[in-house]
Amino acid sequence: TVSPDAGNPYTGYDVWLTPYYASEVSSAAAQMTDSAQKAKALKVAQIPTFTWFDVVAKVPILDTYLASAKAQQASTGRKTLVQIVVYDLPDRDCAAKASNGEFAIADGGLAKYKNYIDQIAATIKKYPDIRVVAVIEPDSLANMVTNMNVPKCAGAAAAYKEGTVYALKALNALGVYMYIDAGHAGWLGWPANIQPAATLYAQIYNDAGKPKYLRGLASNVSNYNALVAASPDPATQGNANYDESHYINAIAPMLRSAGFPAFFIVDQGRSGVQNIRPEWGHWCNVKGAGFGQRPTGNTGNQYIDQIVWIKPGGECDGTSNTQAVRYDSMCGVSSAHQNAPEAGQWFQAYFEMLVKNASPAL
Ligand SMILES: O=[N+]([O-])c1ccc(O[C@@H]2O[C@H](CO)[C@@H](O[C@@H]3O[C@H](CO)[C@@H](O[C@@H]4O[C@H](CO)[C@@H](O)[C@H](O)[C@H]4O)[C@H](O)[C@H]3O)[C@H](O)[C@H]2O)cc1
Numbered sequence: 518t519v520s521p522d523a524g525n526p527y528t529g530y531d532v533w534l535t536p537y538y539a540s541e542v543s544s545a546a547a548q549m550t551d552s553a554q555k556a557k558a559l560k561v562a563q564i565p566t567f568t569w570f571d572v573v574a575k576v577p578i579l580d581t582y583l584a585s586a587k588a589q590q591a592s593t594g595r596k597t598l599v600q601i602v603v604y605d606l607p608d609r610d611c612a613a614k615a616s617n618g619e620f621a622i623a624d625g626g627l628a629k630y631k632n633y634i635d636q637i638a639a640t641i642k643k644y645p646d647i648r649v650v651a652v653i654e655p656d657s658l659a660n661m662v663t664n665m666n667v668p669k670c671a672g673a674a675a676a677y678k679e680g681t682v683y684a685l686k687a688l689n690a691l692g693v694y695m696y697i698d699a700g701h702a703g704w705l706g707w708p709a710n711i712q713p714a715a716t717l718y719a720q721i722y723n724d725a726g727k728p729k730y731l732r733g734l735a736s737n738v739s740n741y742n743a744l745v746a747a748s749p750d751p752a753t754q755g756n757a758n759y760d761e762s763h764y765i766n767a768i769a770p771m772l773r774s775a776g777f778p779a780f781f782i783v784d785q786g787r788s789g790v791q792n793i794r795p796e797w798g799h800w801c802n803v804k805g806a807g808f809g810q811r812p813t814g815n816t817g818n819q820y821i822d823q824i825v826w827i828k829p830g831g832e833c834d835g836t837s838n839t840q841a842v843r844y845d846s847m848c849g850v851s852s853a854h855q856n857a858p859e860a861g862q863w864f865q866a867y868f869e870m871l872v873k874n875a876s877p878a879l
């Protein structure tokens with residue numbers, strides 16, 4: 518049976534604009550000399566993105582964000598929601614290096630993760646009248662589908678699942694609308710991966726007790742795929758699910774037959790330009806990318822609640838410094854923009870490229 522879910526969280530809500538990204542963009546625009554590009558850049562400061570809680574030290578800022586959203590809701594009289602990313606599992610990013618996190622399983626990382634979740638929950642609990650939409654743990658379960666041959670991923674499997682279920686239950690109790698990360702068409706959309714993926718996500722849904730507020734899955738987080746591609750990118754050769762809409766339309770029925778009535782949000786923040794990489798597996802600071810279609814509830818797809826910008830364009834995917842501890846060779850491939858700072862840090866040249874290549878144009 519399909520349990521009644523809580524519905525599309527975006528319907529009837531304004532999306533709160535995080536000042537964190539707006540200030541990054543404003544200072545980026547201040548560095549730009551071309552007046553036309555500068556003007557375009559400033560428009561990005563008005564586009565809502567998700568705030569990533571990638572270290573536990575950032576959690577207190579959530580309190581100020583929810584207070585700000587509460588003030589906005591009071592002054593506008595319009596219901597307002599805040600978008601966050603929960604992203605701090607121990608042994609994080611187990612198949613790569615660029616986004617390795619602060620917690621290690623071997624060093625009490627799972628307990629530290631539960632405390633991180635408890636801190637987020639305690640903060641959200643203080644603002645019962647502000648809606649929160651949370652993307653849960655980019656890349657983690659997707660790695661459980663395709664990378665159990667990677668020792669660090671195999672070793673992290675139990676902690677990833679226990680940590681995820683813990684987060685789902687804690688946040689569901691507060692009415693936080695959640696979308697678990699589901700990789701993208703070029704990851705779990707492949708024929709060999711899509712059914713195992715559906716099986717895993719449905720298992721997690723059941724293990725978490727079919728949470729009412731677990732609305733579904735988030736796709737294309739920090740990737741570059743089109744929602745609807747005009748024609749298949751050559752890199753997608755062999756995969757009928759050559760864009761996010763094909764991937765979602767294919768996996769949604771599989772999830773339902775496994776008892777998970779999942780809906781979706783899709784990251785389009787860096788999807789403005791296609792055919793920019795020789796291999797679909799290239800994910801790090803891909804050159805030629807552009808800001809994609811703007812966030813909207815007008816998705817054109819029955820399974821998609823909202824088109825969103827989850828990865829804030831301009832924040833780096835990973836360092837290109839081969840001497841760095843977190844250097845991942847994928848950030849050195851032909852498609853990867855060089856002179857890249859550490860993951861999450863501001864990458865000015867890349868931001869200016871995204872502005873220039875934006876489609877629709879800014
Ligand atoms: O035609 N065939 O016969 C055939 C046979 C086998 C095939 O195998 C598939 O090939 C795919 C690549 O095409 C692989 O997908 C890549 O997997 C990587 C992780 O391993 C992902 O990387 C993550 O990306 C995140 C951002 O998205 C980063 O945040 C994160 O740090 C980073 O780790 C890439 O996106 C994703 O594109 C599949 O696993 C693999 O099963 C494919 C075809």
Ligand SMILES: [Mg+2]
Pocket residue numbers: 615616739834
């Ligand atoms: Mg990443």
